[in-house]
Amino acid sequence: xxxxxxxxxxxxxxxxxxxxxxxxxxxxxxxxxxxxxxxxxxxxxxxxxxxxxxxxxxxxxxxxxxxxxxxxxxxxxxxxxxxxxxxxxxxxxxxxxxxxxxxxxxxxxxxxxxxxxxxxxxxxxxxxxxxxxxxxxxxxxxxxxxxxxxxxxxxxxxxxxxxxxxxxxxxxxxxxxxxxxxxxxxxxxxxxxxxxxxxxxxxxxxxxxxxxx
Numbered sequence: 001x002x003x004x005x006x007x008x009x010x011x012x013x014x015x016x017x018x019x020x021x022x023x024x025x026x027x028x029x030x031x032x033x034x035x036x037x038x039x040x041x042x043x044x045x046x047x048x049x050x051x052x053x054x055x056x057x058x059x060x061x062x063x064x065x066x067x068x069x070x071x072x073x074x075x076x077x078x079x080x081x082x083x084x085x086x087x088x089x090x091x092x093x094x095x096x097x098x099x100x101x102x103x104x105x106x107x108x109x110x111x112x113x114x115x116x117x118x119x120x121x122x123x124x125x126x127x128x129x130x131x132x133x134x135x136x137x138x139x140x141x142x143x144x145x146x147x148x149x150x151x152x153x154x155x156x157x158x159x160x161x162x163x164x165x166x167x168x169x170x171x172x173x174x175x176x177x178x179x180x181x182x183x184x185x186x187x188x189x190x191x192x193x194x195x196x197x198x199x200x201x202x203x204x205x206x207x208x209x210x211x212x213x
Contacts, residue, residue: 012075050118062091
């Protein structure tokens with residue numbers, strides 16, 4: 001599900017994915033679609049992919065009920081020039097950086113996160129059990145976005161206007177769902193007409209609310 005923040009200089013996308021091995025590549029694909037639309041530098045994108053992969057992998061390894069999903073947040077701050085990644089799970093305990101021996105094949109995930117991220121940390125989830133592990137990366141190329149633009153459907157926020165079938169509609173609600181192909185679909189609730197279901201990566205023309213068309 002997408003979520004809108006009050007500060008226009010901060011944009012974020014959130015979703016929940018099942019506890020499956022396929023969640024890691026799906027999370028990476030979502031991240032790439034989001035960062036591409038935000039115009040994030042390729043080097044930052046590649047670093048973000050590595051960090052998010054490690055955070056999601058760790059979340060999937062934590063013992064937790066299979067029906068509990070993994071929460072993912074991708075956010076950008078124009079004021080700070082930072083890209084923030086968060087992964088939430090319902091598992092107990094708090095992850096710690098390890099120093100595995102040369103003959104150990106695992107345990108290096110948080111070492112990589114610590115090396116690549118500007119800063120990172122862990123906090124308890126405010127509602128429910130589990131925790132959220134977050135990491136921030138410096139992304140100096142983050143700039144203000146134009147008023148009207150083409151973006152992937154997964155980026156669309158409530159309150160924006162989207163152009164569909166030749167008309168502008170105000171978006172009242174956005175939620176993520178699983179598509180028939182196993183990917184992510186976005187369901188848009190509009191101010192008129194039926195809900196629109198589109199692939200998460202489908203480019204749509206949007207503008208901030210307030211315009212007329």
